[in-house]
Amino acid sequence: MDLVQKLREKIENDIIMHQYPSGKKLDETQLAQHFGVSRTPVREALMQLSAIGLVELRPNRGAVIIDPGPHRLFEMFEVMGELEAMAGELAARRHTDQDIENIKTAHQRCIVSAENNDADAYYYDNEVFHHAIYNASHNSFLIEQCMALHQRLQPYRRLQLRFRNRIHSSLKEHAEIVEAIISGDGEAARQYLRMHISVQGERFGDLMASLATRPTVES
Numbered sequence: 001m002d003l004v005q006k007l008r009e010k011i012e013n014d015i016i017m018h019q020y021p022s023g024k025k026l027d028e029t030q031l032a033q034h035f036g037v038s039r040t041p042v043r044e045a046l047m048q049l050s051a052i053g054l055v056e057l058r059p060n061r062g063a064v065i066i067d068p069g070p071h072r073l074f075e076m077f078e079v080m081g082e083l084e085a086m087a088g089e090l091a092a093r094r095h096t097d098q099d100i101e102n103i104k105t106a107h108q109r110c111i112v113s114a115e116n117n118d119a120d121a122y123y124y125d126n127e128v129f130h131h132a133i134y135n136a137s138h139n140s141f142l143i144e145q146c147m148a149l150h151q152r153l154q155p156y157r158r159l160q161l162r163f164r165n166r167i168h169s170s171l172k173e174h175a176e177i178v179e180a181i182i183s184g185d186g187e188a189a190r191q192y193l194r195m196h197i198s199v200q201g202e203r204f205g206d207l208m209a210s211l212a213t214r215p216t217v218e219s
Helices: 003-016 028-035 039-051 069-094 097-115 119-136 140-152 154-160 166-183 186-197 202-211
Strands: 055-058 062-065
Touching: 003 028, 003 039, 003 154, 028 039, 039 055, 039 062, 069 119, 069 140, 069 166, 069 186, 097 119, 097 166, 119 140, 119 154, 119 166, 140 154, 166 186
Parallel strands: none
Antiparallel strands: 055 062
């Protein structure tokens, strides 16, 4: 992991864990001093956070933290569920032997991370697992859209893994998805992936509760 990625994830985590209020300006110089680095990697990290919508780069103000709000988050997860469902259905129909090997390998890595109770490792292995499914769809446009929205929702998907028993529930859902894709059952793969991504009901309530404590500042 390079320096910019490390900085991006540290700042991202601080934002999600309410270290900064919504609407706060993130000062490059202060962040550089805090992390003991130059302003250049900090600036690049903020640009990456801007690309996923977690901050907004404003003229004469720099990077300002953005809170998408519950309705917007729900909409994004809703679309993500449908995109992943489509990718799973196509993967079940179009996968190659190499695709299956990639999916199985990623799933096995998730198993190891879960057994070690390593939430950070599981987060990265889970990302590889989903990317393997996108690639197995063999639809380049769908892959691009899945990757873009997956990246946009990264901070919130990471936060979900902090909920009690979510990693083990996620792993169980992975096993169902893998079985459906291997067996060529596109409809089952679609349904399992949609449910896997969905944040309706209690899961959405938990996510909103975890975000509700962040204070705000005047823009």
